[in-house]
Amino acid sequence: MPGLIVVLTMFALCSIVLAGQLTGRAKVINTDTVEINRTRVRLWGIDAPDKSQMCRDINGNPYRCGLRAVRDLEGFIAEREVSCLSVLQDESGRTIATCSADGMDVGEWLVRNGLAFDQTQSSTGPYRAAQSAADRAGLGLWSGSFAVPSLYRACIRLGGRPASCSDDANAHP
Template identity: 85%
Template sequence: MPGLIVMLTMLVLCSIVLAGELTGRAQVINTDTLEVHGTRVRLWGIEAPDNSQMCRDIKSNLYRCGLNAASDLEGFIAEREVRCLSVLQDECGRTVATCSADGIDLGEWLVRNGLALDWTQSSTGPYHAAQRAADRAGLGLWAGSFAVPWLYRACIRLGGQPASCSDDANAHP
């Protein structure tokens, strides 16, 4: 019986440690979701285009902005170790965290390069300055036109098709 108590105590302590930090090689699932040691982690503070979402570039050509952004993130992370801090569960039961590679915040990197948006869309948002810089420089999504990810997902939920829900030249802020 004492062995069982020790083992259960160790399991509880280990889960508490894992709840605070998760470190290791990461697989990019999509632009705002990584998998580290079998745990899917949604990047805190950002909204990113879905893999099926299309956007228009500066020449109005359609491209898979969500898939391209995920690929860019994968290239940025490469073989580096990813460290996710403040791992918690959101209201939907998803694991959410701020993650970095070589000390660079991945959410901030995505927003600064125009590959994702600050989720609050307010001047007090965690990545507001990075989003303004990307918008002003015409980087990534800001080089052309796009539907903001939450409107794209709402359109899909209402029965829309990716091509018709993806692009709206007047939809982004």
């Protein structure tokens, strides 16, 4: 019986924390998710538009900001090796980590270029300074208007359509 308890305890710990590092070529799945060695990794600390999300540019014209962010991330990662540290699983079983390419934090790169947001939305969030810099410079999403990704997803869950859930021309004047 004590041996079974030890095995179950070890299994529980392994389900929470995986190997401390995951490294390899990354395939971009979505703006906040990459796949390395057949493991999907959600980038820690950011919230980013989904591929189907629309935004408005500086002239008020709609564009697929989520898809543009995915393409920009693909260009940034390109053929670089991506290394993810502090790999863990959340309560839903998703693998979450802080990842870098050539020493640059991928989450910070996304936020600094206006392609994602500091997920905490607090003044002390890990990427808050990068988000403020992108906002001040009018980069990426900050050059026009957008619906915050979490609100977009909530609208979709309630049965909204991508075009109507995305359209928030007054979200960021």
